[in-house]
Amino acid sequence: MKLIACSGGPDSMALLDMERKTGGGLFVCHVNYRKRPTADRDEAIVRQYCETHGLGLAVLYPHYEGGNFQAWARDVRYDFFWRQAHLQGIGKILVAHQQDDLLETYVFQRERHMRCDWYGLRYRSRRQDLVIERPLLGWTKAGLEAYCQENGVAFGVDESNLGDDYTRNRIRHGM
Template sequence: MNQRPPLHPAVAATRLAVRQALVERAGSRGDSVEMPLAIVALSGGADSLALAAAAAFVGPRCGWRVGAVIVDHALQAGSAGVAERAAVQARKLGLDPVVVALVSVEARELGPEAAARQARYRALEEHAAVSGASLILTAHTRDDQAEQVLLGIARGSGARSLAGIPPHRGLILRPFLGVTRVDTEAACEAQALEPWLDPHNEDDSYARVRVRHRVLPLLEAELGPGIAAALARTAEQAREDAAAFDEMVNELIEDVVEHAEAGISVSLAVLSSNPAALRHRLIRRVAEAEFGSELSREHTLAIAALVTNWRGQGPIYVPGIKVIRSRGSLLFTRQIGSPREAESS
């Protein structure tokens, strides 16, 4: 009797991760009799190619059709050839449909990396809408998660950033957040897949590349192995804490906020009676939800001081908003133009 060769451990790890993710998201299938569609965001690199192979194998066994979208950012010479090679490998794996989407990246306000990411996700979401896909699978790994957490720490951007890359958001599902980059590369080799090596991943002008090639290896050398796994666990715990705080804010927000004639009125009594972590989240939520403004830590603390350390100061100006303390409330109003012009008028 012929025995099957043993499954390579890295291939098994990638398939198990995809299977667990698809089973957990079974509710995304909807009520259609037809098998739902999941599309893989495929760059042609080892991570996304390993994801495409795992999804092609596991998807139909879990009741999913699987396709792929290859986004060509046209930022490098030969990008069209890279996209086509990725498409050829996707079709060989049995993915259908396979689409190459050419996008225009405009980096006037955002940096090139952020602008490319924005264009990529826009293209993925547009294709999902056209094709009726229920899920978009991206290949962020445990190593990506560790790098994201370190970058968040370096920026001092708080618990939300420390929570790293979420495992799912909207249509986006990230099955590989527990899979290492070593595993994705080994899975490609074991399945005779030919990943593309992105030269941007070696360009140390990018902070993420410096973290990957310098900072994490140094931490591993000085503090011992397992740093990436520990950072990923930190992100998971931070996400749990952030989710709990979000739920508390959602419960409080209706008791705190009133729409006043001049703007948004927020109860001083409720703000002062809650811990700083909740108070700051409430302030940031009002600024973002009502005015579309993302407050820095310094802006948040300046507004919070009107509650906890008021000595007659004010008004406080933050991007697009003026905040004053008035009659037992903080009053948030939209600020158009410079604060100096507003004060002199």
């Protein structure tokens, strides 16, 4: 059994579809921060896919109280994934980081002069006792969008990624 982190965007919807097609048990986790007008649309996309294919789904609606939103959101979602993995008896979570994310992370680390054991993103890492795998690191975002379109997989586009409000977005748009 694998736990899939699924936002409803093209990366995670492609991952969900690819993993479903390989067989084996899947459990899906979605976090709806309700921070943007299309957040409920993305949740509906994930819900519909799970209902259509008979997949278990857990959704979290966290409440943001201030501070660095990106860091808070990351901690909230990984804590949620960890709890759900334990409830479901799952030891591995798959996340849809892809090649563009890997490069953005590397640039982010270099710009901040971070000293890291590993630059970019590892294929496999751990958070507490949970194994995290990133099987899409060889795919580009454009390739995953094309996969979804070719396979009839619905996805939403997070418009907050289109602006430069966050450092990662500025790096993404400048690459």
